[in-house]
Amino acid sequence: MGEWFKFDFDLSKGGIRIGTLDIPINDIFWKLVHIILILICMYIAIKIGSKLIEKTVHKQKDLRFSLDDKKARTLGAVLRSILRYTVYFIGIGAIITILFGALSLTLASIGGVAIGFGAQSLIKDVINGFFILFEDQYSVGDYITIEGKNGLVESIELRITKIRDMNGDLHIIPNGLITNVTNHSRGNMRVLVDIDISYEEDSYKAMDILKEACERFKGINENLVDGPNVVGVTALKESGVTIRVIGKAKSMTQWDTENQLRAFLKKALDEEKIEIAYPVTKLINYGRRKES
Numbered sequence: 001m002g003e004w005f006k007f008d009f010d011l012s013k014g015g016i017r018i019g020t021l022d023i024p025i026n027d028i029f030w031k032l033v034h035i036i037l038i039l040i041c042m043y044i045a046i047k048i049g050s051k052l053i054e055k056t057v058h059k060q061k062d063l064r065f066s067l068d069d070k071k072a073r074t075l076g077a078v079l080r081s082i083l084r085y086t087v088y089f090i091g092i093g094a095i096i097t098i099l100f101g102a103l104s105l106t107l108a109s110i111g112g113v114a115i116g117f118g119a120q121s122l123i124k125d126v127i128n129g130f131f132i133l134f135e136d137q138y139s140v141g142d143y144i145t146i147e148g149k150n151g152l153v154e155s156i157e158l159r160i161t162k163i164r165d166m167n168g169d170l171h172i173i174p175n176g177l178i179t180n181v182t183n184h185s186r187g188n189m190r191v192l193v194d195i196d197i198s199y200e201e202d203s204y205k206a207m208d209i210l211k212e213a214c215e216r217f218k219g220i221n222e223n224l225v226d227g228p229n230v231v232g233v234t235a236l237k238e239s240g241v242t243i244r245v246i247g248k249a250k251s252m253t254q255w256d257t258e259n260q261l262r263a264f265l266k267k268a269l270d271e272e273k274i275e276i277a278y279p280v281t282k283l284i285n286y287g288r289r290k291e292s
Contacts, residue, residue, distance in 0.1 A: 034098050042091040049083045077140055078133060081157035124176035125159040132156070132175060138183050143252060145182040146173055188225050189254035191247040193262050196240040196277035197269070203233055203241050206274050210245060213268035217261055223253040228261060240277020 057076040133156065138144045142153045144163065149171045151163035161178065163171050197206050207230050214228045227247025235242035245265065249257040269276065 031098050035095050038091050038094050038098075042087050045087050046084055049087075050080050053079045053083065077155045077157060081159070085158065125174045127176075128178060129156070129158045129161075129175035132161070132178065132181075137181050138185075141252075142183055142185040144184060146171075146178055147180070149173065185251045187251065188248040189251055191224070191228060191249050191254050191257050191261060193228070193245045193258060193265065194234070195243050195245070195262075195265060195269070196237060197243065198240050198275040198277045201241075201274050203243070205272075206269065207232065207243060209268055209272050209274060210243060210265055213265050214245060214247075217264050221257060221260065223249045223257050225250060237277070239279050 053076055057079075132138070138153055138156075140153050140156060143151070144153060146161065146163065149163060149165065151165035151169075151171060153161065154164050154170065155162040159175060161173050161175060163173070165171065195210070197203070211230050214230060217228065218224055225248050228245050229247065231244040231246055233241055234244040245261070247257075247261070266276070
């Protein structure tokens with residue numbers, strides 16, 4: 001085996017000697033040309049294949065039996081992932097064959113053992129990724145929690161899942177590490193608004209105003225599917241009384257609906273001169289008792 005690691009570069013002979021193998025410089029040049037051509041073909045194949053997948057996924061919407069938007073995007077991401085891995089595997093195999101030729105079998109046997117140990121986690125990622133897709137645990141565009149990370153699913157691949165949180169950070173999680181998933185995008189989502197009014201205000205009057213405002217808000221907001229309804233007084237705080245309003249909105253619209261509802265209810269209370277609670281500090285001066 002020691003002979004394979006001997007390296008000699010001799011211009012007079014016009015070649016390179018690696019162990020017992022003589023490689024002419026012309027062969028090296030053509031091998032470099034072939035490698036460059038393979039890399040270019042790999043790049044073109046990925047680009048063209050990705051475009052074809054994108055067009056196919058987009059056109060399937062016009063078919064009689066079509067996938068919804070989230071599942072279509074998920075399928076597109078998976079197909080692009082398979083395309084990349086396939087092109088990489090074929091391209092790298094071709095490059096190894098060009099570079100080493102007769103050594104390819106020896107390197108394949110040595111590399112096969114090394115890859116066998118390192119591929120265990122890869123196989124686990126791929127298998128778990130397959131079950132995530134098969135069981136439809138989440139799709140591209142869903143808002144989920146994985147291993148303490150919250151965010152929108154940006155991409156699902158055979159080996160990894162990419163989610164982007166509300167700060168814009170991208171979390172890349174190997175599928176093999178995913179054991180618990182919370183999907184916040186399946187079904188209608190709760191809308192909850194707590195409003196604190198001053199103790200000096202009439203709570204029943206305030207609730208009547210809020211009920212009327214909720215009915216008006218229901219007619220102008222298309223994302224609501226249930227409510228909103230005034231639950232009642234849910235807390236007595238130091239600065240005021242808490243009145244809770246609850247409803248349900250379409251998936252992924254709950255935050256915007258809550259913001260709009262909160263502003264709408266605040267305006268309704270302002271129009272009726274109902275004071276919102278705020279901290280109040282009272283100073284009491286007892287004075288000094290006069291001595292007789």
